[in-house]
Amino acid sequence: GGPMKHSDRIVKLRDALLDAQAALRTAPHAGSVVLIVTGIPAAGRSETVHQLLDWLDPKFVTVHALRRPDASQRERPALWRYWIRLPPGGRIAIFFGAWYGDILLPVRDARGTARTFDAVPECRALARIRRLETMLRRDGVQVVKVHLHIDRRTQRKRLRALRASTLTRWRVKPVDLWLARHHAAVRRLADRCIRATHRPGAPWHVIDGSDGEARALTVGRVLLRALRRAKEPAVTARTARRAPAVRRRHAATPAAFKTHQEGPDVSAEAYRRALQVLQGRFALLTRRRAFARRSAVLAFEGMDAAGKGGAIKRLAQALDARVYQVVPVGAPSPTEQRYPWLWRFWRHLPRRGEIAFFDRSWYGRVLVERVRSLTPAVDWQRAYAEIREFERQLAEHGIVVHKFWLAVSREEQLRRFRKRDADPLKRFKVDPEDWVNRRHFAAYERAAQEAIARTHARHAPWSVIEADDKRHARLAVLRAVCERLERTLDAGA
């Protein structure tokens, strides 16, 4: 630490950093920068970050040093607390450890020996990190990772010097001493982790921490390159306006969805009774003790006027208002557009014991954004894998994920549009866009069928509901939700 001599190199670097930061802030469609700082005790992590903050305009940098997850964080999937802290375009976020924090810090076991590298869960965690970083990069986030290292002797000397004076002793915490005693094990762990996640789009920079000035210069230059790269808009933004038209991926047009159920329509009286029975069943399921340890994410998709809102309402009516939220999803707002595309869905994940109903969802990426060419093909095509990854993380956290496609026929949709247009109380539901979307009915159906085929999974299944008869559709949704919850809660008990 200590004030640093303003050598020429540093002056030049500071100047360039300020320029790059200002340019990034004002560039249209700019990406963001995530700088992850890891390292071993006494290698100078805090000093380096303080130094960077001193060089940059600190108003546009946020530093995150997350402690062990608190209760509200443990109620969401592990990556949630990082997702909601991602910086918007034009900004910098510095994370101490970030998603490497949990892996890089070896946990002491009961005997006080360093935890060995536990192959299976770690490999899975590392693969997850690779997928996350790939996705962030494609969404315009420059992920830069620096690991500060010093050799065993230097570390010991520094810690000894700090502890020798009452003035600096407080800087050394017990965990630092423990980590220093296990220098070799910590190093092996870090090496392994770094090797597994060092990739072209998100490289690691292992930096020698023994010299304060050289260390800060090196990290500063790494950051400078990232700032300059971030200024170039992500692939998405650059090509958004010249996206190719929707390509027919399947030579044969698949059959249209079944929109009308077998057998007679449901009478009003039978509907009322069945609704009551199912709502009771649903309510009791959510009050089971096993559900208090889980949560549910129910996504509703379908053409305009397919009855998504009505189906959600019949589910919500059965619940205490404290345990659910309805998340209406439309086009991303200007604010939302400054973040990676899944960010706005991560923000609304439910706590344990709660249910989130998504009225439209992340599938918009491969439905409306695809059909209406709002997103370049290269981006919506990668969304299938990104959605699978997202839903897998929810499921692994114990969230019951279920997706509904309410299938309505083109004729029935027209009848409903006309009825809405005629009813002054429902006119707010009709958007000129709906009529435009209707012209693309067949393209939507094809996109939906591909989305369903590519994202249907045991842990995150789709239910396709015949929805030309609203009563039938609502009961079918309730029934599917109840059956899914019963299966899940019984299996988990």
Add this chain to the structure above:
Amino acid sequence: GGPMKHSDRIVKLRDALLDAQAALRTAPHAGSVVLIVTGIPAAGRSETVHQLLDWLDPKFVTVHALRRPDASQRERPALWRYWIRLPPGGRIAIFFGAWYGDILLPVRDARGTARTFDAVPECRALARIRRLETMLRRDGVQVVKVHLHIDRRTQRKRLRALRASTLTRWRVKPVDLWLARHHAAVRRLADRCIRATHRPGAPWHVIDGSDGEARALTVGRVLLRALRRAKEPAVTARTARRAPAVRRRHAATPAAFKTHQEGPDVSAEAYRRALQVLQGRFALLTRRRAFARRSAVLAFEGMDAAGKGGAIKRLAQALDARVYQVVPVGAPSPTEQRYPWLWRFWRHLPRRGEIAFFDRSWYGRVLVERVRSLTPAVDWQRAYAEIREFERQLAEHGIVVHKFWLAVSREEQLRRFRKRDADPLKRFKVDPEDWVNRRHFAAYERAAQEAIARTHARHAPWSVIEADDKRHARLAVLRAVCERLERTLDAGA
């Protein structure tokens, strides 16, 4: 509940509600509406809210039904979880219970008897609510409160009917039965609470819940009036452009701040040593067990170039990055302007064991906004009381609140501006606005002196620091923080 006949009155009301909602959304500077729904079991709270959601465009309404505070909520003052959920201008938020939730629900004591009305804390809580609602109203939030009531016989009959059928039994929870058994006590509690908080700007509407249609109509009309009132911009927005010039409140110009300390300047070596000693003392204080149950909010004010950032940096250097955040405060963003003015500060309150450094703060309301006539006099004048209330709530929650005025002379400021202008590495710190502000130096000093005099309190004191010598100022700030923490933690232990 059950589906309701679309009588003419309802059709008319729905039509008016949709119109009013759309008008509110598009009006410039529109206020927001907070609808609070309370009531006794079986009086139809959920049904009424569902009905309203059915009538309104649900995309622009958020319903909040908060459960008992979770860990992260308990770490902040009681009203925090409501503040961060206030709707922006143009929107509606419906709260079940809201800040009345904790008061209206009588807690069963060990013997299962209804808690009696505990006069002292309740009176304080009710006074706090009155101040909150007054403030919200002045900031353009229409607070509307409805309490649904049914008589004892109707309640019993309804609960019995619900419990008689296996189809509806699940709707009745044990707490409902308990509350029903204590019908009279619950009623007394509600009456008292309603009488104490029924005020012209935030009236209660006690509504008979025995008839579903009449109930929904009445609540709908109450909401309709609020929507229409909210469309009229708040006093603030309406008069913002014709705010009166700053009035001299004190006939005599008070003496300028003392900007230079007694005695000799601090030498570089003495500074370095003293800094180290104080940083160590500060670090150890924040690691004391007593601090883990508290938190600190440290606000820094002063003229441009007074050294606020530098002082904060010297404090932050002593801390683990995990336990503090620096909150730089500038002019409110367009988003922030859509909320009550204190909202953006509530959002950044620290968790237990953490420290928030505010680089400028809520005092901007009575400093820059006053001096530069950005806020009408009627609004910044009420801010003193609002600030006192805000800081009192933090202090009562155990947050150590301390405010610093770094007093720099006009001459020293000029020297620093010139130095910054000449230094390419500090040029980002110079804003043309700073030179404009400088012309108002004397007005700023007067405003600061009034602010300090009117908001200095035992639990939230000001320290005025002579800041012409940066080294002296930084040490003085550190010393004041340490002394305050020591006093507080020793007293609490």
